[in-house]
Amino acid sequence: MIYQFECLKGHKKELLYQSSDDRGCETVVCKCGHTMAPVVSAPRMISYFRENSARVIDNLNTLDEHGNEVPCPPLRSNKDYERQKKKAGVTEAGSRMGEKGVWI
Numbered sequence: 001m002i003y004q005f006e007c008l009k010g011h012k013k014e015l016l017y018q019s020s021d022d023r024g025c026e027t028v029v030c031k032c033g034h035t036m037a038p039v040v041s042a043p044r045m046i047s048y049f050r051e052n053s054a055r056v057i058d059n060l061n062t063l064d065e066h067g068n069e070v071p072c073p074p075l076r077s078n079k080d081y082e083r084q085k086k087k088a089g090v091t092e093a094g095s096r097m098g099e100k101g102v103w104i
Contacts, residue, residue, distance in 0.1 A: 001092065002048075002057060005036035012039070014057050018090070049077050057081075060088050 003023055005013045007030035017023045028036040049055060054074030062070050072088075075081045085091065 004039040006039050007032060007034040007036045009034060011036075014055065015059050016057055016090070016092075018092070049075055049081060051076050057084075060084050060090070062088050 001019075001023075002014055002016050005015065005028045009030070009032055011030050011032060011034075013028065013030070013036060015028065023038070030036050054076045056074050057072050060072040062072075064070050072084055073080075075084060
């Protein structure tokens with residue numbers, strides 16, 4: 001799941017956690033030095049990814065052939081998001097019923 005964090009100065013950061021149990025294991029610190037808290041928002045019935053509102057998910061960065069971190073490009077669609085998750089080698093936690101190797 002993707003969570004948004006915000007510091008006292010209004011800086012925002014989005015992080016991807018494989019499960020909700022992972023959230024809160026580490027303190028999120030902003031580049032300005034303040035700690036960040038999760039932003040609570042009501043669910044909206046609109047698309048998370050929109051062409052006019054690109055999202056950058058900080059912990060979907062990848063490594064190049066020299067081991068340098070390559071930042072996640074702006075994601076404008078669910079297809080971009082799925083492609084970047086595959087490139088980073090991560091999947092979302094959750095129900096995987098029906099997939100090979102999953103017991104019922």
